[in-house]
Every structure is written in C-alpha cells, then in structure tokens.
Amino acid sequence: MARIAAAICTWNRYDVLPKAIESVAKQSLGKHEYKIFVIDNSPDHDYCEEFGKQFAHIENLEYVVEKIAGLSNARNVATRMCAEQGIDYIAYLDDDAIARPEWLEKILEGFDSFGEEVDVVGGRVDPMWSMPRPRWLGPKLEGYVSIVNWGGELRLAEESEWFAGTNIAFRVDTLQVLGGFSTTLGRTGSGATLLSNEETQLLDRIKETGGKRVYHPDAALDHLVEEKRLSRQWFRKRMAWQATSDFLMKAEECIEQCAGHWENILEYSAMVPPRERTLRGLMYDTDDAELFHWQLSAIYGWNVLNLAGFEGVAEEEVA
Structure with a gap:
C-alpha cells in the first residue's frame, strides 16, 4: 500500500504540467509505494478531461477535474483522497516544479527519522530562472519566488526557517483533524489576485498543537521562476x-x-x-x-x- 502521495494542483498550466508529472512519475520509490494526484482546477472542464487522458499509462496516477476553483480547495481534495485510500502522508509540489528522483524517498526519511510528533517536512527549492536574475532582487526577496535553501543536514527545523508551498509535506491525519487549508485564503484562478497565508495559518495551528517540522535539504526540487514574476x-x-x-x-x-x-x-x-x-x-x-x-x-x-x-x-x- 502507498505510504505517500504527491499532489499537483494546477490551473491552466498545460505548458509546464507534463514535466512536473513526469518528474514525479520517475521517483526512486516503487510504484506501489506512492500515488500521484493531479487536481486540475482549470475552467474548461471538457479540455481538462481530455488533457488528463495522456497520463492514463501511469499506473499510480489519478487525474481529477475539480470544478470548485481555488488552490486551498484543490489541496483539500487531494488530502481527502489520501484519507480515503489510507495514505499516511501528502507532499505538494507546484505544476511548474521538477522533483528530484529521490524527492519522495527523502520526505519519508524526514518523517521516519524524528517520530510521530513530526507533522510537516519541507525541502530545498532551487530556482530555474526564465531570464537573468535582476539586480534589484536581493537575498531578502528570494522567499517571494519560493527559493528555499537552509543548508545543513536533515534536522528539526529552526523557529525562523520556513518552507515553500511548492515543496511541503504533511501527515494526512493532522490535516484531517485541523480541517485542512482555509478556503478563505490562498490563490484562485489565474493569479489576478495574490491572496496567500493559507499555509502559514495551517502551520501556526500545527505548532499550537505541538507538531514538529523537519527540514531535509535532499528532499529537493527545481522550481520555475517565471518572467512575469521577475518584474x-x-x-x-x-x-x-x-x-x-x-x-x-x-x-x-x-x-x-x-x-x-x-x-x-x-x-x-x-x-x-x-x-x-x-x-x-x-x-x-x-x-x-x-x-x-x-x-x-x-x-x-x-x-x-x-x-x-x-x-x-x-x-x-x-x-
């Protein structure tokens, strides 16, 4: 039975989505050890269905057309799927990210190394620049393009160390108990609005209940920094x-x-x-x-x- 699922929530990103799926389909874990859930929130539901058919050959993948828009809702749909299938952990990555081959294996190592109090594992996120990095984009702004590199080794995360939503994993039972991601926060649709904090709010609640966070630098992926974000x-x-x-x-x-x-x-x-x-x-x-x-x-x-x-x-x- 699968222990972990990789969840890709997407909205009209058909140009980059296949590479994200391909990277997760080639993980070092055996196919029976993990599932892949693609939650497609795009507005053209018929096209979503048609597009998803090309991945039917990936035996451990489920392509879901979710008609209720919103990133938080899509993440909650993937969480419920994990709970229904008895999957212990869920790892989220963006549709424009490329997971390293040992990504899920290292996330599981993070959960297994520090006991049942660990509710969250986050990893390194390296940038794939779509254009030369602007001079005005200093180190203090890297977090806004989801660059994460705390260095060091596998360890409990420091209080000041944060994780990016494009590379974060949770214990499914904890998400279920806490009600998942708030649907009043987070992105919806094309990105015309940039409401956020759905992850921050959830992580604050996990901290309040005594849950621990683990950082694993080898649970790594590459994440596209789009040209539109470099302005x-x-x-x-x-x-x-x-x-x-x-x-x-x-x-x-x-x-x-x-x-x-x-x-x-x-x-x-x-x-x-x-x-x-x-x-x-x-x-x-x-x-x-x-x-x-x-x-x-x-x-x-x-x-x-x-x-x-x-x-x-x-x-x-x-x-």
Missing part, C-alpha cells in the same frame, strides 16, 4: 496582497503595528530623490536591492494603514 510591478503587487492576507489572518496585530509602518514610510521617502517624495516613491524604479526591499516594506505598510483606517497614527504625524 518590480509583480513584487509590488505581491507585497500589497501580502498585507491584505496578513490583515485577514491577524487584523489586531497588524493594527498594533500601524505607527511603526507610518514611521517606516516616512524614512523610506527621505531616501528617494526629492521629486519622488510623494506616493510616486512607491513606484520608483531602482536597481538598488536594499532600497527596493525598503520600498516593498513601505508598500506593505501603506496597505496595512489603509485597511486599518490609519488607526494608531496621530493626525499631527500624518500632517
């Missing part, structure tokens, strides 16, 4: 939606930080050229990685301030 505009949009996601998840905490956000915005404004010291400064194009990172933090703060109605910021400070 300052995309990063600004991503940061604005991160503020929205955080506010939805922890509004009171965000409101408490409003005064600090306002101070940060004023300090950032003083660092840009004089003609940019208005709201234009939030769109100022710079190749300086540190200044661009500061700009993004100002955009984040500006969105939190608007969502909070500038609560906690004295009128004289705004004036």
Whole structure:
C-alpha cells in the first residue's frame, strides 16, 4: 500500500504540467509505494478531461477535474483522497516544479527519522530562472519566488526557517483533524489576485498543537521562476496582497503595528530623490536591492494603514 502521495494542483498550466508529472512519475520509490494526484482546477472542464487522458499509462496516477476553483480547495481534495485510500502522508509540489528522483524517498526519511510528533517536512527549492536574475532582487526577496535553501543536514527545523508551498509535506491525519487549508485564503484562478497565508495559518495551528517540522535539504526540487514574476510591478503587487492576507489572518496585530509602518514610510521617502517624495516613491524604479526591499516594506505598510483606517497614527504625524 502507498505510504505517500504527491499532489499537483494546477490551473491552466498545460505548458509546464507534463514535466512536473513526469518528474514525479520517475521517483526512486516503487510504484506501489506512492500515488500521484493531479487536481486540475482549470475552467474548461471538457479540455481538462481530455488533457488528463495522456497520463492514463501511469499506473499510480489519478487525474481529477475539480470544478470548485481555488488552490486551498484543490489541496483539500487531494488530502481527502489520501484519507480515503489510507495514505499516511501528502507532499505538494507546484505544476511548474521538477522533483528530484529521490524527492519522495527523502520526505519519508524526514518523517521516519524524528517520530510521530513530526507533522510537516519541507525541502530545498532551487530556482530555474526564465531570464537573468535582476539586480534589484536581493537575498531578502528570494522567499517571494519560493527559493528555499537552509543548508545543513536533515534536522528539526529552526523557529525562523520556513518552507515553500511548492515543496511541503504533511501527515494526512493532522490535516484531517485541523480541517485542512482555509478556503478563505490562498490563490484562485489565474493569479489576478495574490491572496496567500493559507499555509502559514495551517502551520501556526500545527505548532499550537505541538507538531514538529523537519527540514531535509535532499528532499529537493527545481522550481520555475517565471518572467512575469521577475518584474518590480509583480513584487509590488505581491507585497500589497501580502498585507491584505496578513490583515485577514491577524487584523489586531497588524493594527498594533500601524505607527511603526507610518514611521517606516516616512524614512523610506527621505531616501528617494526629492521629486519622488510623494506616493510616486512607491513606484520608483531602482536597481538598488536594499532600497527596493525598503520600498516593498513601505508598500506593505501603506496597505496595512489603509485597511486599518490609519488607526494608531496621530493626525499631527500624518500632517
């Protein structure tokens, strides 16, 4: 019986999806030891059905057309399939990722090495750049394109170490008990909106129940960094939606930080050229990685301030 399933949730990514499936179909585990669940959320359901037929020869793969849109819902569908089939663990990868041959084997090693209290295993994510890396994309921004490399060896994860949603695995029973991923958070459809935090919220709940996280650098995969994500505009949009996601998840905490956000915005404004010291400064194009990172933090703060109605910021400070 399969111990683990690899789940690929996809939405209109038929150009890259076959390579992701192929990489998971060639794992070092025996075919009877794992399943592959492809949850296709694309809007043309007839085409989904037709497209999925080409993978019928992969004996341990199930291609599911899921008509209810949303990444969180698709992930929950895959989790339920695991529970129904008695599969202990589920590993998620994006439809534009390429798993290394020993990916699932190493994830299982992560769960087996530290006992039943381990609820989460995450691994390394190496970038596949679709274009040369921009100079303004410094190390502090790598997480927003899902680059993960904490180095070292197989170990319990440090408090500050996070995992990317494109390479994360869970104990199925834990997901079932906690209700899975929140469908009020996370992406839906084409990416016009970038709501997130569905993984963060779930990981926080796992931590509260005493669950442990394991990092395995050899549970690795390669992940495409699309050209559309390598623009300052995309990063600004991503940061604005991160503020929205955080506010939805922890509004009171965000409101408490409003005064600090306002101070940060004023300090950032003083660092840009004089003609940019208005709201234009939030769109100022710079190749300086540190200044661009500061700009993004100002955009984040500006969105939190608007969502909070500038609560906690004295009128004289705004004036």
